[in-house]
Amino acid sequence: MRIKVFIQRTGETRLVELEENSNIEKLLKILGISPSEVVPVRNRIIVTEKEVVRDGDEIRLLSVVSGG
Amino acid sequence: MTCEDCEKRGVYISLSGKSLCSRHFKRYFEEKVMRTIRKYDLLGYGEKILVACSGGKDSTVLLNFLWNLVKKKRESLAAIAVDEGIAGYRDVKLKGLVKFCEEREIPLHVYSFKEYYGFTLDEAVKISKDNNLGFKPCYICGVLRRNLINNVARELGFSKVATGHNLDDEAQTILMNYLRGNPSLLARLGPKTGVVSDESFVQRVKPFYFCTEKEDTIYSLVNSIEVDFVQCPYHVENYRLEIRDFLNRLESIIPGVKHSLVNNFLKILPLLKRDFSASKIRRCEVCGNPSARNVCRVCMIKMRMTPFLGGREW
Numbered sequence: 001m002r003i004k005v006f007i008q009r010t011g012e013t014r015l016v017e018l019e020e021n022s023n024i025e026k027l028l029k030i031l032g033i034s035p036s037e038v039v040p041v042r043n044r045i046i047v048t049e050k051e052v053v054r055d056g057d058e059i060r061l062l063s064v065v066s067g068g
Numbered sequence: 069m070t071c072e073d074c075e076k077r078g079v080y081i082s083l084s085g086k087s088l089c090s091r092h093f094k095r096y097f098e099e100k101v102m103r104t105i106r107k108y109d110l111l112g113y114g115e116k117i118l119v120a121c122s123g124g125k126d127s128t129v130l131l132n133f134l135w136n137l138v139k140k141k142r143e144s145l146a147a148i149a150v151d152e153g154i155a156g157y158r159d160v161k162l163k164g165l166v167k168f169c170e171e172r173e174i175p176l177h178v179y180s181f182k183e184y185y186g187f188t189l190d191e192a193v194k195i196s197k198d199n200n201l202g203f204k205p206c207y208i209c210g211v212l213r214r215n216l217i218n219n220v221a222r223e224l225g226f227s228k229v230a231t232g233h234n235l236d237d238e239a240q241t242i243l244m245n246y247l248r249g250n251p252s253l254l255a256r257l258g259p260k261t262g263v264v265s266d267e268s269f270v271q272r273v274k275p276f277y278f279c280t281e282k283e284d285t286i287y288s289l290v291n292s293i294e295v296d297f298v299q300c301p302y303h304v305e306n307y308r309l310e311i312r313d314f315l316n317r318l319e320s321i322i323p324g325v326k327h328s329l330v331n332n333f334l335k336i337l338p339l340l341k342r343d344f345s346a347s348k349i350r351r352c353e354v355c356g357n358p359s360a361r362n363v364c365r366v367c368m369i370k371m372r373m374t375p376f377l378g379g380r381e382w
Contacts, residue, residue: 008297034316036236036326039285046079046289048087050069062289063297064236064281065312 001055003027009037009063018053025049027059037064080286083324090290097287101133101275108259110273111228118226118270119147120217121176123161125295126232128168129288130276134230135174148220148229150213151180153188160298168293177220184216187377192369193302195376203369205302211365221270233274236281239326240311242333247311252360255340257333266358280326 001020005027006013016030024040028049035049038061042051053059069078071089078087080096088096105111111134119134121127131147138145149165151158162178169176182188187195189209196203221229238257245254259277276284288295303309318325351357352364354371363371 034320036280036282036319037316039282039289045077046090046286048069048078048081050078050081050087062285064285065299 003053004058006060021052023050023052100278104277105275110275115228116226117145117228117230118221120229120231121147121149121165123165125288126234126284128295129284129293130232132293146175148177148217150216152209153181153190155190157298157300160296164296179216199376201372206306215366218270229270229272231272231274234276234279234281234284235330239315239329240308244311251340251344255344258337268357
């Protein structure tokens, strides 16, 4: 399945290919992002890294770093 | 994953693996901050607190938290923000902060480097680069901002300056000072800063000391505190960025490593204070303020910058 991911820190949107029943932890691993760096938001709802992603989901990875 | 306390959708998983919904996460976060305030005696009854705000998430969330905490005695709290003069960054951040304070009727004092020191940070960085003065942007900014906030807090009669520093910030600072081999700077860290108590210094306290950057972010989101995501243009020149990325990579492999670093540091902090604190207060030869060196950092920057200010007053 294909997931649309917005990465706030870099401002880029990426399409990521994931196996069925993958969770956000897996997605972060593929993207090389540490779970402590982002808060995942799925379809405008805050979720944990254990949340399973579904086909067509839009994931926003909000940066926990606010400034410098 | 559902909340272990109520079975609603989880927004956060603690280090021990416990999932919490937004309501139970708020309770967890607030209890942790209150425990920190009580354990380290950060804020006492009747104190006047000045919250140092950058317009970023951590300090805005702290301001909101403390504003709610002092709801029966709101005259005891105000916010301060410093406009260093970083084009396209601080102006955006301050706009959001001004709106936040206006909506809640929080008194906000805004000072600028330009008015206080006679130049913006952008100008200072250019002068330093053009004349090989060797001052990094974050060094100039940090030293001059702390000095300004301390002076204003003292002049306005505040007994504490509260900052939004979190566990990630502290873990980074600890590691940076270890790697630089600077035990005297390490001795000044902790939830309450300052080795020597002196009437010209207003003590700085960090109520979010044990909250991670991620927890601060989730707390801001579940409380609908919106902060613009803008990064400081000078952040790429900061050594801290390397350390932050290194610690985050390490945290992915060894969860809890940042907590361990800070908690173990706190165990040795009394020994560092005993062995590396200045036993006698020294005074800056130029301004007379307490200083670890003959000339304090503020005066050092001033002395090196003044010849290049084109006759402008500092």
